[in-house]
Amino acid sequence: MSPSPRRPTLADRLQAQWLSGGALSAALLPLSWLYGALLALRRLAYLFGLKRVETLPVPVIVVGNWIVGGAGKTPTTLALLELLRARGLRAGVVSRGYGREGDSVRLVSRAATAREVGDEPLLIHLRGRVPVAVGRDRIAAARALLAAHPELDLLVSDDGLQHWRLPRRLSLLVFDERGLGNGRLLPAGPLRQPPEVLADDHLVIYNAPQPSTALPGFVAERRLTGAVPLAGWWGGERVTLDALLALRNRPGLLAVAGIARPQRFFDMLAAQGLQCDALALPDHADFATLPWSADAAGVVLTEKDAVKLPPERVGALPVWVVALDFSPGAAFEAALDAQLQRLFPSRWIND
Known part of the structure; x- marks a missing residue:
């Protein structure tokens, strides 16, 4: 089953070169170096206290990726919510709400439209059966959600791995078949940030038939x-x-x-x-x-x-x-349980 053929656009050519490299990708390298320099300066600002990570009263789990495009963050978020529910944990979700009208904080309801809150947050609210708040400022969205739902035990951020103001106690890093692509930063490559050595508070999930990077992780079905x-x-x-x-x-x-x-x-x-x-x-x-x-x-x-x-x-x-x-699989569930026991040491996590 194949879509009707169409003439490749410039965006199509660029995305193809994001996987293998090429003249167009090479021509954009100076912009990638500039982007990388800006990322490094931003990280230094957090390191030296010029910017600060905010605090929230509950743990935050971030589901994100290093590569742009649909690597599988939303399916991972929905699967995670089911696992948390099965363990008796009440989770809410914060998201920017990509593609919606406006950037202000808004609580998602069944009566909302995708135009108002974004298609993925609305899907997560309906399918995941959890409270959801959207906002460009994820800290403000998180605080609004906790004010409306003080019973929540933790928050899940749908995307936000590069939103460093947002505190996180666990990060789920999602890859698909593209892996790291051509290994270059935007716009010469698909990477949102340079690859880095992962700390123990990261779990890697492959939304692919097999691992697509050298990082140890779990292959989802x-x-x-x-x-x-x-x-x-x-x-x-x-x-x-x-x-x-x-x-x-x-x-x-x-x-x-x-x-x-x-x-x-x-x-x-x-x-x-x-x-x-x-x-x-x-x-x-x-x-x-x-x-x-x-x-x-x-x-x-x-x-x-x-x-x-x-x-x-x-x-x-x-x-x-x-x-x-x-389904991230039984091995992922065991790794998640170990992380949850770290986050909630006084709480019994059901087997």
């Missing part, structure tokens, strides 16, 4: 767990594998994905036996205009896209939401 009609998804119905498999022989299906790496979604659908035309949209596509033709026979899409598509928008068109299960 990802699979499609099922499908549910769009109206049912908004109503809180569970996805089922039977509903997904029933789409195998449905003619004229269109698979739509407005995520960082849409081909991964298309390939997973094909692996389940679905025969679909593929429509790749830009990451965080807002669905202000429906991207399919009026004569579409049926659509399957991701949960990240579903949060921007209330059922009344699609009329009588059959639309199914396909969910992804992301």
Whole structure:
């Protein structure tokens, strides 16, 4: 299953060179050196007390990455929230809310729209069933969330690894198949920060079939767990594998994905036996205009896209939401338990 071919853009060429290098990447090296120098100065400002890490009354776990693009932070965050819930810990989430209108702090509610709070924070609130606050200032967002929900035991920051004002007691570093790319900093390469030796308060997760860097870590398993009609998804119905498999022989299906790496979604659908035309949209596509033709026979899409598509928008068109299960594995759970026992030494962590 492949998207309709289109002429590569400058952004496409640059992202290709972020993996292997090339003339365009080399030409941008001076800007990368400048970016690296600014990062170093910022770190020195924290080291010498010119800037300071803020304090919060509960521990913070940051889920982030060194590489730009969709490495799998949101699926990792959702999986982490389930593990924390299973251990009796009440977690809330803070996020910048990429792509939303405005930068002010806002508590996410079911009535909010992706345009107001961002698609990923809204998905985390709905799917993760946890309180979420968004804001460019994550410290202000964290304090607002704790004021509204003083019962929370800890906070999870969806992204924010380079937001050094934010205190963190544990960092989950997520990589996908790209690893470190060409090893260069932005904009000559995909790295947000230079690679560094990791302290004991870091865990590495590979959202890939195998490790893609030399860092020791845990390989997660990802699979499609099922499908549910769009109206049912908004109503809180569970996805089922039977509903997904029933789409195998449905003619004229269109698979739509407005995520960082849409081909991964298309390939997973094909692996389940679905025969679909593929429509790749830009990451965080807002669905202000429906991207399919009026004569579409049926659509399957991701949960990240579903949060921007209330059922009344699609009329009588059959639309199914396909969910992804992301499992970091038993070895990761054991490592997480050891970290949680460090963070909550007086609290019993269930096996």
